[in-house]
Amino acid sequence: MTASRVLVLNSGSSSVKYQLLQMADESRLASGVVERIGEEGGVADHTEALRKVSAELAGRGLGLDSPELAAVGHRVVHGGTRFTEPTLVTDDVLAGIEQLVPLAPLHNPANLTGIKVARELRPDLPQVAVFDTAFHATIPEAAARYAIDTATADRYGIRRYGFHGTSHAYVSRATADLLGEDPADLNVIVLHLGNGASASAVRGGVCVDTSMGLTPLEGLVMGTRSGDIDPAVIIHLARTGGLGTDEIDDLLNKRSGLLGLCGANDMREIGRRMAEDDPRAQLAFDVYVHRLRRYVGAFTAVLGRVDALAFTAGVGENSAAVRAAALRDLDGLGMVVDPVRNAVRGSGARLISAASSRVAIAVVPTDEELEIARDAYALARDTEASAGHTRSSARDPHRPTRDPHPPASDQQAPTPGAHP
Numbered sequence: 001m002t003a004s005r006v007l008v009l010n011s012g013s014s015s016v017k018y019q020l021l022q023m024a025d026e027s028r029l030a031s032g033v034v035e036r037i038g039e040e041g042g043v044a045d046h047t048e049a050l051r052k053v054s055a056e057l058a059g060r061g062l063g064l065d066s067p068e069l070a071a072v073g074h075r076v077v078h079g080g081t082r083f084t085e086p087t088l089v090t091d092d093v094l095a096g097i098e099q100l101v102p103l104a105p106l107h108n109p110a111n112l113t114g115i116k117v118a119r120e121l122r123p124d125l126p127q128v129a130v131f132d133t134a135f136h137a138t139i140p141e142a143a144a145r146y147a148i149d150t151a152t153a154d155r156y157g158i159r160r161y162g163f164h165g166t167s168h169a170y171v172s173r174a175t176a177d178l179l180g181e182d183p184a185d186l187n188v189i190v191l192h193l194g195n196g197a198s199a200s201a202v203r204g205g206v207c208v209d210t211s212m213g214l215t216p217l218e219g220l221v222m223g224t225r226s227g228d229i230d231p232a233v234i235i236h237l238a239r240t241g242g243l244g245t246d247e248i249d250d251l252l253n254k255r256s257g258l259l260g261l262c263g264a265n266d267m268r269e270i271g272r273r274m275a276e277d278d279p280r281a282q283l284a285f286d287v288y289v290h291r292l293r294r295y296v297g298a299f300t301a302v303l304g305r306v307d308a309l310a311f312t313a314g315v316g317e318n319s320a321a322v323r324a325a326a327l328r329d330l331d332g333l334g335m336v337v338d339p340v341r342n343a344v345r346g347s348g349a350r351l352i353s354a355a356s357s358r359v360a361i362a363v364v365p366t367d368e369e370l371e372i373a374r375d376a377y378a379l380a381r382d383t384e385a386s387a388g389h390t391r392s393s394a395r396d397p398h399r400p401t402r403d404p405h406p407p408a409s410d411q412q413a414p415t416p417g418a419h420p
Ligand code: ADP
Pocket: 193, 194, 195, 196, 223, 265, 266, 267, 268, 313, 314, 315, 318, 319
């Protein structure tokens, strides 16, 4: 195929982020964001937002009508148990994403609108959906199942799906690249610490466990989300506090985590306040780090042998304090951070482990857009090669073939009540 540009769209509820990449050298030709969709001072809706994206690109001589464009890659948050690979969009696929709205009521509708509008603008182009859950589809049943009544779980689609999969996939492979190893030979723990945060355990390039669950609420302490709590807290708040489901949803997703503990969700501000001996900021940091260490220990046991551990996303890439505290005194697990390497600020992938560390410890900047672009480009080329077929499994040769477990609850649309 001669066309070698890919447009990546991340259509959120109130913004559309875009990047245009040249796949020949994986360079970025343009990027931007249209914000405040449906808000005062912003554009009216997603259709207008995408028209604005299109106009911005055209203004730079990179219009969507360009024959250079090979595909559009769309980030889609929830793929359920059906979408375990990047998928060429068809009417049937759109219907499938729609069916998953109860599991991701804030995200999937916005993602869908983005796809539909892009399709209208360029009906001739392959539109590829890349799912945030897909990388975790290989997690074995023992890790994916919650220990609740199986019939109830299946009826409502309740299981651990995991999120940030595009980042975990990219970073686990980039860590192998940094070490000059084949991903198939490496066991990696990835700590994606952004505003949302998740950990994953990747064995030989295949994800075997992750900290997020049915929704992104489970697991690590995040900017505004609680992560793991005793589920009886919810019952207690409802029974004793009289709180409704929407209030509890709001509390756990938007007013908890670092924000709930100390009033700030930005690790930079927490660092500044800790330097001034602010006890609430210190407590928030300590709770955050304690949870992180628990997951490092848990995923070490899940993997049995850990070769590398990678920190990524805003906090992981920038906070030397979090990295040092997360792995302090873990030489028993073979993890020793070099304080000098850890303190050096840098932009690329780099090692921060001491010479004595058995586990390679790395800081690896994530690049979800590049990962989506690669997936979309591979599928577009593949589709062209097997013209007439709508789907093929030939993909990036560096990737392991996934072997998703057969879900009992496959296409069941869960009830809205199943979502926080
Ligand atoms: P998102 O999950 O929204 O994509 P990011 O991965 O960009 O978020 O991470 C954002 C978070 O990264 C901020 O809320 C902040 O806590 C943290 N962060 C960014 N820069 C720094 C820094 N220099 N030091 C510590 N934390 C940082």
